[in-house]
Amino acid sequence: MSMKAPRGTVDILPEEAAKWQFVENKIKDVCRRYHFDEIRTPLFEHTEVFQRGVGDSTDIVQKEMYTFDDRGGRSLTLRPEGTAPVVRSFVEHKMHGNASQPVKLYYFAQMFRYERPQKGRMRQLNQFGVEVMGSSDPAVDAEVIDLAMSVYRELGLTSLKLVINSLGDKESRENHRQALINHFTPHKDELCHDCQNRLVQNPMRILDCKKDKDHPAMKTAPSILEYLNETSVGYFEKVKTYLELMGIDYEVDPNLVRGLDYYNHTAFEIMSEAEGFGAITTLVGGGRYNGLIEELGGPATPGIGFGMGLERLLMALEAENVEIPAAQDLDCFIVTVGDEADKYSVQLIHELRNNGIQADRDYQERKTKAQFKAADRFHAKYVLVLGENEINQKTINVKEMQTGNQDEVPLSQLVHYLQEKLSGGNDNE
Incomplete structure (x- = not known):
């Protein structure tokens, strides 16, 4: 089915x-x-x-x-x-x-x-x-x-x-209503079933009928402006x-x-x-x-x-060919190398998100190269590369995807570093 x-x-x-x-x-x-x-x-x-x-x-x-x-x-x-x-x-x-x-x-x-x-x-x-x-x-x-x-x-x-x-x-509408009834009554049998009912219930709605819009009586119907x-x-x-x-x-x-x-x-x-x-x-x-x-x-x-x-x-x-922004770039994507880094990234991504940084990581156990490709698909602004050596040294490699520039950043300073970068700080450094 x-x-x-x-x-x-x-x-x-x-x-x-x-x-x-x-x-x-x-x-x-x-x-x-x-x-x-x-x-x-x-x-x-x-x-x-x-x-x-x-x-x-x-x-x-x-x-x-x-x-x-x-x-x-x-x-x-x-x-x-x-x-x-x-x-x-x-x-x-x-x-x-x-x-x-x-x-x-x-x-x-x-x-x-x-x-x-x-x-x-x-x-x-x-x-x-x-x-x-x-x-x-x-x-x-x-x-x-x-x-x-x-x-x-x-x-x-x-x-x-x-x-x-x-x-x-109310007074103007009532006068116009009666004028419409007087105008359309001689043509009642020529109107569609809905308009025949409208003639009694609400004759103004006849003017909005799609079926009878070309009926000659429509062109000569009294205008509300004449009864204001x-x-x-x-x-x-x-x-x-x-x-x-x-x-x-x-x-x-x-x-x-x-x-x-x-x-x-x-x-x-x-x-x-x-x-x-x-x-x-x-x-x-x-x-x-x-x-x-x-x-x-x-x-x-x-x-x-x-x-x-x-x-x-x-x-x-x-x-009118007006372009609407359809997708936002991802702030950062974490690429992990090894089991320890994969485990550590769970804590790290939690910390980044709780500090207002949009972050994602790999959940498909992909190889390093495939993780970088995933970051490209998400249009990540920064890629954070984390391996066993980085964990031991309490650092992380941060690559800016647009320029290719890379920095080694202490893990304790990562949130502040990314917040500065994403807000436009350090642009002139």
């Missing part, structure tokens, strides 16, 4: 994992500078969290969730997205009562969605996201967008397009002004929607325009959700956030 990873999942092997770590560390540094704190939520939640937090009418809830009953008969769901769990945690732990507001959080999490696997879209996917809860200031919307753009810029992406829209406040009241227009203008003050280019797309009823005001997507990136260009999507926290049992609290797929981020980096 052939044992393979389940369809829609992949193994991230060590060389690739090093790239992931590099990207994640860059993102964490951006979050630190923007004063966001990390949150980690469970891999699975009570199914109701997503039914209420994502919406019964969405494809995620209707078609894509991995849901199961536990032994106690409770319905649980593997996390398909990140916002609802973070909001659930915000409500459960009463973060709305924190002295410092707004609460600014980020997460790295694996998501699970049952959909047709394709490049950059798997059934188990990795996502970075941020959520800001506790402020209705449009400057927060601009800051969240700026954070996402900063992540991409600092990783080296340049072929980007930011698209924004306003979904308006004075408050919503003012809010959107402030967001645009703040983006312009930060030098962030954007396009307004009146057809950009976030399909859930509690989304309002700012919606945005960042897309890759890199040649050869693929048909699905969206890298990140986000928006303001000033109703979700109440939906999950909390007090009226505004919020905004986004989710960024890490697989798609790595694809964009590859499309």
